[in-house]
Amino acid sequence: MKVTLIGAGNVGYHLGQRLFNKKIKIQQVYSRKHSNAADLAKIVKASPTNDLSTIDASADIYIIAVKDDAIVEVAAKLAKNKRLTKKIIVHTSGSVSSKVLAEYFSNYGVFYPLQTFTKGQHVYFKNIPICVDAKKEKSQKRLLKLGKEISKDVRLITDKERAVLHVAAVVVNNFTNHLFHIGATICKEEGLDFDILKPLIQETAEKLSRKPPYDMQTGPARRGDQQTIKKHTEYLKKFPKYQSLYTLLSESISNTYS
Amino acid sequence: MKVTLIGAGNVGYHLGQRLFNKKIKIQQVYSRKHSNAADLAKIVKASPTNDLSTIDASADIYIIAVKDDAIVEVAAKLAKNKRLTKKIIVHTSGSVSSKVLAEYFSNYGVFYPLQTFTKGQHVYFKNIPICVDAKKEKSQKRLLKLGKEISKDVRLITDKERAVLHVAAVVVNNFTNHLFHIGATICKEEGLDFDILKPLIQETAEKLSRKPPYDMQTGPARRGDQQTIKKHTEYLKKFPKYQSLYTLLSESISNTYS
Numbered sequence: 001m002k003v004t005l006i007g008a009g010n011v012g013y014h015l016g017q018r019l020f021n022k023k024i025k026i027q028q029v030y031s032r033k034h035s036n037a038a039d040l041a042k043i044v045k046a047s048p049t050n051d052l053s054t055i056d057a058s059a060d061i062y063i064i065a066v067k068d069d070a071i072v073e074v075a076a077k078l079a080k081n082k083r084l085t086k087k088i089i090v091h092t093s094g095s096v097s098s099k100v101l102a103e104y105f106s107n108y109g110v111f112y113p114l115q116t117f118t119k120g121q122h123v124y125f126k127n128i129p130i131c132v133d134a135k136k137e138k139s140q141k142r143l144l145k146l147g148k149e150i151s152k153d154v155r156l157i158t159d160k161e162r163a164v165l166h167v168a169a170v171v172v173n174n175f176t177n178h179l180f181h182i183g184a185t186i187c188k189e190e191g192l193d194f195d196i197l198k199p200l201i202q203e204t205a206e207k208l209s210r211k212p213p214y215d216m217q218t219g220p221a222r223r224g225d226q227q228t229i230k231k232h233t234e235y236l237k238k239f240p241k242y243q244s245l246y247t248l249l250s251e252s253i254s255n256t257y258s
Numbered sequence: 259m260k261v262t263l264i265g266a267g268n269v270g271y272h273l274g275q276r277l278f279n280k281k282i283k284i285q286q287v288y289s290r291k292h293s294n295a296a297d298l299a300k301i302v303k304a305s306p307t308n309d310l311s312t313i314d315a316s317a318d319i320y321i322i323a324v325k326d327d328a329i330v331e332v333a334a335k336l337a338k339n340k341r342l343t344k345k346i347i348v349h350t351s352g353s354v355s356s357k358v359l360a361e362y363f364s365n366y367g368v369f370y371p372l373q374t375f376t377k378g379q380h381v382y383f384k385n386i387p388i389c390v391d392a393k394k395e396k397s398q399k400r401l402l403k404l405g406k407e408i409s410k411d412v413r414l415i416t417d418k419e420r421a422v423l424h425v426a427a428v429v430v431n432n433f434t435n436h437l438f439h440i441g442a443t444i445c446k447e448e449g450l451d452f453d454i455l456k457p458l459i460q461e462t463a464e465k466l467s468r469k470p471p472y473d474m475q476t477g478p479a480r481r482g483d484q485q486t487i488k489k490h491t492e493y494l495k496k497f498p499k500y501q502s503l504y505t506l507l508s509e510s511i512s513n514t515y516s
Binding site: 068069095114115116118121123127128129131153155161163164165166167168169170171172173174175176177178179180181182183184186187190192194196197198199200201202203204205206207208209210211212213214216217218219220221222225228231232235236241242244245246248249252253255256 | 326327353372373374376379381385386387389411413419421422423424425426427428429430431432433434435436437438439440441442444445448450452454455456457458459460461462463464465466467468469470471472474475476477478479480483486489490493494499500502503504506507510511513514
């Protein structure tokens with residue numbers, strides 16, 4: 001299996017390196033910015049380009065790892081090369097339907113690594129779940145096989161399921177990170193070191209491997225400790241936006257156990 | 259330094275074991291329920307009791323690790339033994355002022371391990387920050403010394419600072435866990451395996467060791483991707499309570515970067 005990577009951002013970068021390390025041949029790397037394409041191409045021994053019209057038919061699978069709102073535009077440009085239209089073409093997005101590729105390609109699908117990537121920061125790719133789908137069953141099999149080369153957790157996930165997973169991922173990742181930011185902001189305001197909360201945060205995440213979060217809930221809202229909730233709400237008067245979040249989240253916890 | 263432990267719940271249990279493992283002598287273990295006192299006392303080679311009037315003056319430091327709303331009552335009962343009123347007496351609460359002990363003891367303070375504990379589940383106590391305070395400077399030093407025996411991160415934290423830390427701890431621990439529960443609920447509703455989100459959750463927490471959460475924020479609200487936010491909000495119609503949380507958290511993220 002030979003792969004061509006369209007996109008050298010966070011996902012393309014990590015995915016490309018992992019594929020290369022697992023001896024998957026990468027033919028071409030595209031990025032709008034030539035230097036980005038060149039940087040990644042150098043690592044994965046591929047040829048770089050910043051011109052979609054130069055993407056050739058030498059690969060078996062084309063992975064579009066660009067921003068959500070650029071997927072259709074990129075697909076349209078790729079499809080101008082008629083030799084590509086029957087290739088397996090996938091995107092890596094959590095929230096975009098695979099169908100957006102259907103207008104241009106008959107053999108389309110999705111190859112979505114369910115993780116948050118930051119350029120230059122190592123992740124254990126082996127543990128990253130990969131959600132695969134494809135219009136054709138034969139392509140599903142090939143994508144599952146490609147996934148298994150780089151991850152121990154590869155699953156067939158439909159468009160509808162992936163859309164739901166993306167909502168849940170926003171909740172457990174984006175919103176959680178924002179709560180960390182709120183914690184950091186409160187500490188900063190008071191001249192306290194946010195580091196003191198990091199072991200607690202680690203443990204909160206690690207506990208999940210042992211029990212469901214429902215069983216793990218602690219805190220004033222879980223206990224119905226109105227006195228503490230009142231004290232905290234009073235304190236948060238200096239952060240009005242966070243105060244309403246505190247109230248809504250406390251109510252939501254309280255409702256969960258009443 | 260000899261310690262007597264008042265309370266054999268989650269905090270008392272973990273703290274007692276850690277002190278014992280670090281060769282701190284534990285004299286007595288109290289719990290309302292005799293079997294709880296006996297279980298922990300057996301492990302830490304102390305004598306168990308379920309009667310506060312039998313707590314003797316053989317220890318140097320008395321650690322009250324009971325529920326917040328029981329601290330005052332327990333303190334009042336202990337103070338009936340006049341030989342205890344000049345001992346170092348601390349509680350382990352994140353949210354209760356040390357002053358509640360002042361009515362009964364001249365040498366009071368706080369010994370607050372900033373972590374979430376679950377009985378029967380191991381924690382790396384060495385990494386747990388311990389927030390110490392005491393009315394008398396000499397006692398502060400003794401409590402810092404005790405803390406350093408069992409943790410690498412011991413800090414003098416005032417009542418006011420501890421109150422703020424507790425608000426931040428509720429945000430980054432209790433609320434975060436509730437978001438995990440929401441993610442799990444959404445998955446369950448759709449017949450999806452919540453496990454698929456766990457590597458993402460782990461990484462969200464681990465990233466904190468590298469960069470502040472402000473720099474780590476990703477997702478539709480961060481990007482201003484209204485189309486995805488709208489799609490998610492539509493989907494969450496089937497969970498109206500979560501829908502309003504989704505909206506408020508998205509707005510809060512959006513405000514943070516505008």
